[in-house]
Amino acid sequence: MPFLIVCTLLSCSTSSFFYAPKKELVHSPDTSIYNVEVINFKSGNGNTLNGWFLKPKSGPAKATVLQLHGNGGNISYQYQFAEPLVKAGYQVMVFDYEGYGNSTGKPSQEKVLDDAIQSLKYVRQRGDVIGKKLILFGQSLGGHLSCVVAAKEGAMIDALVVEGAFSGHEPMAVYVGGQHGAPKWLAKLLVRTKYEAIDYIDKVTVPKLIIHSTEDATCPFFMGQALYEKAAMPKEFWEVKGGHILASRIYPKEFVEHFDKLLGL
Numbered sequence: 001m002p003f004l005i006v007c008t009l010l011s012c013s014t015s016s017f018f019y020a021p022k023k024e025l026v027h028s029p030d031t032s033i034y035n036v037e038v039i040n041f042k043s044g045n046g047n048t049l050n051g052w053f054l055k056p057k058s059g060p061a062k063a064t065v066l067q068l069h070g071n072g073g074n075i076s077y078q079y080q081f082a083e084p085l086v087k088a089g090y091q092v093m094v095f096d097y098e099g100y101g102n103s104t105g106k107p108s109q110e111k112v113l114d115d116a117i118q119s120l121k122y123v124r125q126r127g128d129v130i131g132k133k134l135i136l137f138g139q140s141l142g143g144h145l146s147c148v149v150a151a152k153e154g155a156m157i158d159a160l161v162v163e164g165a166f167s168g169h170e171p172m173a174v175y176v177g178g179q180h181g182a183p184k185w186l187a188k189l190l191v192r193t194k195y196e197a198i199d200y201i202d203k204v205t206v207p208k209l210i211i212h213s214t215e216d217a218t219c220p221f222f223m224g225q226a227l228y229e230k231a232a233m234p235k236e237f238w239e240v241k242g243g244h245i246l247a248s249r250i251y252p253k254e255f256v257e258h259f260d261k262l263l264g265l
Helices: 003-010 075-087 109-124 141-152 169-179 184-190 221-230 252-263
Strands: 034-042 048-056 064-068 091-095 134-139 159-163 208-213 235-240
Touching: 034 091, 034 109, 048 075, 048 109, 064 075, 064 109, 064 141, 075 091, 075 134, 075 252, 091 109, 109 134, 109 141, 134 141, 134 252, 141 159, 159 252, 169 221, 208 221, 208 252, 221 235
Parallel strands: 064 091, 064 134, 134 159, 159 208, 208 235
Antiparallel strands: 034 048, 048 091
8 A cells, every 4th residue: 555545544533534424314213112302412612412312112211321423424323223222221312423413513532522521411410311320332433432431520420331442543543554554653653642542441430341343343352352451340341243333233132131230220
């Protein structure tokens, strides 16, 4: 691969490699299965963050899940990963980072982290969430973010679930660059990182579940292992098969059972 292409690939902290937003919402939740509330709240810099609050049709929710989604598309591509939880009695909030879907602004390392923190503050103060246990659930890019958010704002959550996450921007750049023949020093030189999940996961004190597929072709399995090894107790590692962040689709029953176990339900 030509040098300039490698440089472009590795300059990924602000590139489409880490942020690939789409504005059009192409899928809609099935309101015959659960209730959907459209939500809007403010980011730290005043942009509008848009999302969906999904609730079971009958009875009060047994707990709340805040989903931090991956780097691609928008909530209309991502909410399906949490559907088994809603069907099992959880209420789930999923939202778009700045620049995704109907959220205004433009994503960056600083902004998506602040967006995630603001979303946690928003959901925690809702009347239908106060008094309920709250799980922070991050996938891929959102999994990386969730480790940092949980370390910074751990008092607001009761458990953390991380699926298919990369351990840091720098190691991800090294990994991707290495697949195309770029030396490690070049990746480290070109990527600009403000925070790394691997530096925060050991500061998270709530119960943790780390999910990773041995067949993940996007975020390598060894990164999930590294996060688990660095994490403090209590913690659990769930090794799965299948593609990137597909545990809820391939193993929906076991997926819900793991969430229940984290909260002692």
